[in-house]
Amino acid sequence: MDVGQMQRQWLDYTRSLFIEGFLDNQFLQLQQLQDENNPEFVVEVVSLFFEDSERILKDLTFALDQQGVDFKKVDAHVHQLKGSSSSVGAQRVKNACIAFRNFCEEQNVEACLRCLQQVKQEYCLVKNKLETLFRLEQQIVAAGGSIPMMELSF
């Protein structure tokens, strides 16, 4: 595959991610911040996101497993996750977190557990997608091309 093809593939893939709602405008903003001073910005941030999220999800699982669920703590965690996911533009994760928080307020353990599952699922999905995207980028860069600028008109 030549560079052009790879770039087109990258573009299509990215576009599909947006269309399917995995990513939102914030991700584009992140991409805009990537420049020669900060060439790996997006990857760095996303990696940070992955680390953070996994930690939070572990904590959440632990908290909801308890006998007396500390909803305040659960809410705090979910809030964190919501913040991180909205910072990177992981839209579906963010939405799941919003729903999660509502149930936290209601103090509905069952619903919270269900939400936790949902969040985990979304997280896994977006993680895979982003990892695929980054692999594509690496291939393009290795082949000597440059990552095209995404201009989406939503």
Added chain:
Amino acid sequence: MWFKAPESCNCIEPQWPADELLVKYQYISDFFIALAYFSIPLELIYFVKKSAVFPYRWVLVQFGAFIVLCGATHLINLWTFTIHTRTVAIVMTAAKVLTAVVSCITALMLVHIIPDLLSVKTRELFLKNKAAELDREMGLIRTQEETGRHVRMLTHEIRSTLDRHTILKTTLIELGRTLALEECALWMPTRTGLELQLAYTLRQQNPVGYTVPIHLPVINQVFSSNRAVKISPNCPVARLRPHTGKYMPGEVVAVRVPLLNLSNFQIYDWPEVSTRSYALMVLMLPSDSARQWHVHELELVEVVADQVAVALSHAAILEESMRARNMLMEQNVALDLARREAETAIHARNDFLAVMNHEMRTPMHAIIALSSLLQETELTAEQRLMVETILKSSNLLATLINDVLDLSRLEDGSLQLETTTFSLHSVFREVLSLIKPVASVKKLSLTLHLASDLPAYAVGDDKRLMQTILNVVGNAVKFSKEGSISISAIVAKPESFKDARIPEFHPVSSDNHFYLRVQVKDSGSGIHPQDIPKLFTKFAQSQAVTTKGPAGSGLGLAICRRFVNLMEGHIWIESEGIGKGCTVTFFVKLGIPDRSNESKLAFAPKVMGNHVTTNFGGLKVLVMDDNGVNRSVTKGLLLHLGCDVTAAGSSEECLRIISPEHRVVFMDVCTGLDGYELAIRIQEKFKKRQDRPLIVALTGNTNKVTKENCMRVGMDGLILKPVSVDKMRGVLSELLEHRVLFEAI
């Protein structure tokens, strides 16, 4: 005549032929009688024919018949002297009979006619009298008409001028001419009113100042009536020329001339007769002329005197108005001069102030700046004390200079308030932070209460508002030795304006403005109610000041009041007495920034234009966020914009790292109260507003409570997450330009 009837013949013979002489005389007489008798009717007829107005023609005819018959009788009688025939006798008898008849009839008629004729005579007499009367009246009218003509002519002459002298002189001349007077004189009352002075004469050119006392009986007599009065030629006013005794002086008449007393046009009503002043006009007929004053002449004189009075009063009014006009002109000139002098003085003062302002401030600045710098160096305790005193004193002096300059500009009216949009909360917070050290040293507690409906932003002169609040609070602190000071600020409702204490204050509420009411209560030494009015006058010190603190220049409250008035407000002090503390309250009018102002602050990326710095050139900023991802994103964003970013993960770390070099601190306030607490602590760390970095909250919370909390703790800005590059760029530009930015929620 008798006749006897003859016995023998028809002839009649006369008895005595010896009486022939007698008969002859009878005969002649009869003849003449007949002649007369025949000629009288002829004459009558002739003259009646001639006259044509004789009404009794019928009578004449009768009379004529009678006379004719009488004549006939006598004529026929002529024939009876000699022997006459019977025919003659018959004719004679017939004639006599007829005559008898006619004369009887005539006699009867005359009884009727003669009274008529007599009455005609009386009527004629009556008519003659009437004619004589009419003649007299005609004469009167003619003279009156002539008089009127004279008067009109005189009046015309007199009134043709408004000059007093001309009026009087003309009067005398014309009168002299019209009435052919020998001498005519006018006596005027002197200033004292006790004498009459000879003012004008007709013949004598320059009358020497004869004076006559005014209360002579003859003068009183003339003055008491408005008619021309005949006076004796020997009385003092009439004796103008040395009496040579050879001639008989002509009759003299005097009349009064009312004078108008005018001063400053003050005639409220025509003065009563007793207070009027009169001049005396004396007219003398030529001596040795045996002329008498006729009534119409006297009337002429009276009319002329009245006219002269009117003319004189007009002249007097004219003189008065000329005088008033001259006076006004003089006053005008004087006022103009005074005004120019005042203007020059003001200019001189302004120049002086401008120069002094600059000249005094420059060394002042040097002293203050260098002392501050000196303070930062290593000093011994003693030196430090000295430097602090220098600094304090020079600050005071600088304040005083500023105050004086401000006050003079305030009095000029040349001070204009600057209008900006500013944060009300930050003004109060700053005042608090400035006063807190002093208050805490004196162990006074300071509380601030801001109403919840207080707008976040206001439009007005924040510098001067702060100066006012600072002054008031400063006074409260200065004059309190212990206790507490409370400051409260609310939005004034219209009801609170109907305060009896501020009767002249009638604010008008409108959509764009609100009235801020600030009240500062202290529990200090209080003020005597009598001293309260003096407080606002400049340079007046209260006698009850016992504190040894820095004495006020006395200008502070005066300036406060001026500022408050400029802001269309009102300030007043209440105190219940010495030792009972006092309360200062003031209203000021501030504008409400409309939504467009706020949304101007909430920029749209499209409106960036060319006043946006795309690269913020190493602007030092600090990011505080406990969420690692968020922290990196924000950091990356700011790095992309060219800032020099330091990131902190916690409040403590932030406080450790923060320095005056950081211009902006972005802190996340999503996580509980940490952010607010941090904001407060940062503000405490940096005393001066200029030094500390701008504190901006980043939050994903889109509710008003968050915004209010941010404002309350004194943050300078709030931005909603997520933040795009453009948005951040705009935010930074706006922040650096306006030093405040609250995004519309």
